[in-house]
Amino acid sequence: MQIIHHGGIFGVTGSCHELVISDNAAILIDCGLLQGNDGAGGKRFPFIDFPLDRVKGLVLTHVHIDHCGRIPHLLGAGFQGPIWCSEASALLLPLVLEDAVKVGITRDEHLIARFLNAVKKRLVPLPYDRWHQLGSWDGRSASLRLQQAGHILGSAYVEVSVSPASQAEQTGTVNGTRGDTVVVFSGDLGAPFTPLLPDPKPPERADILVLESTYGDRQHEGREQRRERLCRVIVRALENRGALLVPAFSIGRTQELLYEIEDLISRHRTEEAAAGLPWDDLEIIVDSPLALSVTRVYDRLRRLWDEEALETVAQNRHPLSFEQMTVIESHADHRATVEYLRKTARPCIVIAAGGMCAGGRIVNYLKALMPDPRTDILFVGYQAAGTPGREILEAAKQKWETGGRPSIDLDGGTYPLRAAVHTISGYSAHADQRDLVEFVEGITVPPKTIRLVHGEEEARTALAGVLAEKGYQVE
The missing domain is CATH 3.60.15.10 (Ribonuclease Z/Hydroxyacylglutathione hydrolase-like)
Incomplete structure (x- = not known):
């Protein structure tokens, strides 16, 4: 052979x-x-x-x-x-x-x-x-x-x-x-x-x-450490009064993030994530028609979930479809959401398709919000060499080390990187x-x-x- x-x-x-x-x-x-x-x-x-x-x-x-x-x-x-x-x-x-x-x-x-x-x-x-x-x-x-x-x-x-x-x-x-x-x-x-x-x-x-x-x-961080870091990143982004952008693959990463965010909301429901913003009022925007279709399949195949997830469902919780979620399906709604966030910098979490930022709806969010210092970007997956995601990570590191003002090439244009950039590899x-x-x-x-x-x-x-x-x- x-x-x-x-x-x-x-x-x-x-x-x-x-x-x-x-x-x-x-x-x-x-x-x-x-x-x-x-x-x-x-x-x-x-x-x-x-x-x-x-x-x-x-x-x-x-x-x-x-x-x-x-x-x-x-x-x-x-x-x-x-x-x-x-x-x-x-x-x-x-x-x-x-x-x-x-x-x-x-x-x-x-x-x-x-x-x-x-x-x-x-x-x-x-x-x-x-x-x-x-x-x-x-x-x-x-x-x-x-x-x-x-x-x-x-x-x-x-x-x-x-x-x-x-x-x-x-x-x-x-x-x-x-x-x-x-x-x-x-x-x-x-x-x-x-x-x-x-x-x-x-x-x-x-x-x-x-x-x-x-x-x-x-080596990755442990599950509890990852969850704590995710919580800190969310809190920091909301304190900045801007959006937290999460480039995520529509299959796997999106569903895991929703599961963890629902768990954080459930644990901290009565607390404030940031001044004047209770966890219970936190808006999570999922902008990916494919992710929505995939999430429905995940829900249909609960028999393949692990014991912890099934116990969550038994508590009458819905880890992949909860009230704080807003799902964006049409391209017109996507464009309107991007423009609304660009104008208002509304505190929220945006999980959008395009895990390596080489395509997908996350690109439009990055172009509109990456130049805003109130924005935070969280990478939870591997960024291959030559992808915009890797370029953003390397530019953020250079900015932190030298205090420079890097720019990122996206979709035929060049955009300044003023957003803060975070990574949590354990969600890869x-x-x-x-x-x-x-x-x-x-x-x-x-x-x-x-x-x-x-x-x-x-x-x-x-x-x-x-x-x-x-x-x-x-x-």
């Missing part, structure tokens, strides 16, 4: 890995879009530049755009195989791809409907923790199992078992026995104790482990170095080889060093 990487090896976006099972058979693990400067030479290529003749199907770990955003191009290149994914991902994927196609390819409703119909026909939803036979090719049989990854709703890490076809037929099993090889692709692993979702549990075995390394060089929904190492150490039959992907060079190098010290063979 061979693993070929078509993205997600030199950076944190564009994940796409080809597991070659035989000369005439391979499967893809993810097919994501590159963002910022990720990729060889900093180039962005959304197209499929590798042959599909032997590709029998696509396994999707989750529906973030950096793991699924090249699917339109995959189908355009002639891919006709199945798309295996979790049951929740099968519900979410059409929503995500419809939004992505409208933003990046076409707004022709007829073409979009044809594309989504083609995607839905290829979807094969799979339950967690059950082996599924993929097929037999050239004397080899392959099977697949998905396990909860705790990253976003529906996220999974992937176990692929490959064995001689005759062996699988004789044993009557789909996952092979002693003669098989088990390859595990981590996808994106969630951090322990995140809101809503259960923690990921390591597999029993991984002969070859393809492991993400996004935060391989650092990615495991940190300690979590990744514990995941590896928790594998009962340890991996013979670990290949690190989905991380910038410093993160991959740091994680590789820690794993090598523990005796693992790291590529």
Whole structure:
């Protein structure tokens, strides 16, 4: 077997890995879009530049755009195989791809409907923790199992078992026995104790482990520390009497933030967040039609929530839909809200689509409010190199160190950065170095080889060093 990487090896976006099972058979693990400067030479290529003749199907770990955003191009290149994914991902994927196609390819409703119909026909939803036979090719049989990854709703890490076809037929099993090889692709692993979702549990075995390394060089704060920092940032922003802007991915990050903010309001309901502004009167603006659709799916699939979240619901609380929320759907309402906040600087929290500020409705909020010193910006997710989000973080650091007056290039214009900038990495929904190492150490039959992907060079190098010290063979 061979693993070929078509993205997600030199950076944190564009994940796409080809597991070659035989000369005439391979499967893809993810097919994501590159963002910022990720990729060889900093180039962005959304197209499929590798042959599909032997590709029998696509396994999707989750529906973030950096793991699924090249699917339109995959189908355009002639891919006709199945798309295996979790049951929740099968519900979410059409929503995500419809939004992505409208933003990046076409707004022709007829073409979009044809594309989504083609995607839905290829979807094969799979339950967690059950082996599924993929097929037999050239004397080899392959099977697949998905396990909860705790990253976003529906996220999974992937176990692929490959064995001689005759062996699988004789044993009557789909996952092979002693003669098989088990390859595990981590996808994106969630951090322990995140809101809503259960923690990921390591597999029993991984002969070859393809492991993400996004935060391989650092450790997150604990849940209580994160919540306390979130509270302090909110209070500071409200004391400034300006808006707190939170660029967030529509799937995962938005729902986790809503959960934590509802919890803060519930805990401090009778107190003032700032002078004259009770927590109970705090307005949270959610400006993302996709986030609204995704949140409805989250609510439908409460059976996948963790025990803490279910206990919250049992208390007759609604962590993803509460009275302090204002949801913005239409583009006209979005424009009106941006202009209203620009004129009034009304104290509020704005969670808007565009986690790395490279697109989405957050861009208009930044252009209008970033020059206002009363504004605060909070980053809760990873900002890839070459994205406006990374530029804002680096400019804020330079401003703090040198007292300069940086400007940010956004949407073809240049805007002064006078807002305060904050980060809370623990809400990134990615495991940190300690979590990744514990995941590896928790594998009962340890991996013979670990290949690190989905991380910038410093993160991959740091994680590789820690794993090598523990005796693992790291590529």
